[in-house]
Amino acid sequence: MLAGHRTWIFDRKPVIVATGTVGGPFEGNGKIPNDFDLLHNDMWLNQDSFEKAQQVLLEDACQTAIKKANIQKDQVQFFLGGDLINQITPTSFATKTLGAPYIGLFGACSTSMEGLALGAFLVNHKGANCLLTGAVSHNAAVEKQFRYPTEYGSQKPPTSQWTVTAAGAALLKDKGDGPVVTSATIGRIIDMGLTDPFNMGGAMAPAAVDTIETHLKERGVDPSYYDVIATGDLGHIGREIALDLFKKHETWISEKQFQDCGLMIYREGQPVLAGGSGAGCSAAVAYGHLLNLMKKGEIKRLLVVATGALLSPLSYQQKETIPCIAHAVSIELGGEK
């Protein structure tokens, strides 16, 4: 059902029956190591390129979800996913391994919820009984492509963020045990004219605010409906800006309730500057840490708002601004099905 202009309500409540989360060594030393199903202790994952290592992260996340759901690989009807590498090759190559029909997405760091929104829509309307969706990023692969090879040792300003080495995948079914996907709001592009690729959080904050406020209005709920509203990867800077905007708009979201995946993943003291980012950040934190809190009953209603900065190294060099987007998906404890 369409509620408002860009919010879908999923009346049949697709179930997240299993997830898989995989991280790298830096994530293993972070704040939530126990929320990863699998942690690798080197950045190469026994591959000969960082892009192939990124591919393996996603393959492992999908394989883990399939195993936990106790299904066969060929029961997966579709895979919806993407990443930030040019032409999303790590995702396409991982999907080749998976063998499932493939809907390739590009939403930068918003890909996780773009995939969950579309996947839930497909399952809700019987376009699939069982599908996988996921996203992945790899610090070294992304640094090399968007900035400089890490070996150059180039310095970054404190507003910049740290791309996580992680993948998260969710297996959605029309029935089963697990939290359910109840609604989704698709983002529109918000571009406030910022051009600094070392301050993505600041650029993305207005897009997150636009999507959250639209979601609350179109779904017809107060912010207090959600125990946690978790943005993808605004980091410290972006989160502060978003909180300021909420205050200005009189949208009453509490600081406690308003969390950020990019701030949940690393410990104090890890040199991540303004926080974590990358397509795998919200995927791994939502499908690992946050769903684990739901399992424990500590969160009953969750809104994940994955944020994406839709720039490229070339658009930056051509002095374009940074168009940003955010997609929101609500996940709730569903009771009996």
Added chain:
Amino acid sequence: MLAGHRTWIFDRKPVIVATGTVGGPFEGNGKIPNDFDLLHNDMWLNQDSFEKAQQVLLEDACQTAIKKANIQKDQVQFFLGGDLINQITPTSFATKTLGAPYIGLFGACSTSMEGLALGAFLVNHKGANCLLTGAVSHNAAVEKQFRYPTEYGSQKPPTSQWTVTAAGAALLKDKGDGPVVTSATIGRIIDMGLTDPFNMGGAMAPAAVDTIETHLKERGVDPSYYDVIATGDLGHIGREIALDLFKKHETWISEKQFQDCGLMIYREGQPVLAGGSGAGCSAAVAYGHLLNLMKKGEIKRLLVVATGALLSPLSYQQKETIPCIAHAVSIELGGEK
């Protein structure tokens, strides 16, 4: 409704109420200039980069479809689209201009039908009343990124294809006048181990054959059901391989019925080697030339099978094979609605 594992039947028959097709100078000199709504006579479209020119192609295609449908821009509930440039920036920037909520896709040259399949699913299940989907490519932007700047004058083998400078967009509504979208089959990745980026048609042909044969089986129709089965951009080489595979599998598709968008767009004598390609190729030919033939009653049932090669310059340099995919969407004359 799900028919088989990866085919959707659209019982509410979403309508393509209008389309917009835009081309460059080389396309204006091609075989079907009258099937473009707008032709530009220079490659720059008054922009200062080829990427911005590509953005304008898509903006123009969307604007044309909106104008022909006689609706306002803000009635467009979603835009689904993508292109081949890194991080699909031309599409994201064009969507910023459009202002619609945005579902970014990556399917290389299969993007056009990936978007139409998902868009039709959304409209069919009341996830939208009105949405736009499209794809775009620009010869100079793509050559620069995937191969060499054209100024280098590097030579290509006869198996290689010519990236079209074109965009195509379709406006889908739940009701209205126009051909209707009746079903879609999502592709899976087929990779026969080919590694030559100058022979995309050969690499993609098995993916096209897999999707077409699956579509016919899952929809439960003979090849003769369709007046035309049009692949995205197999070119001469890929088309021959596909016809050979059909013969081998005893899938009886006639040579006359089996067309290719990459072969329809240019005249004999234009130096396009094995034929046209690019994300805009199937979008512009399907939404222009083929739908015009439907309007004239020369085609009543059309299957468009957009093919994509999911490689990147980096995956090629790293000696990876070329994973390929094809998505099929059927468009039919719908009668009264």
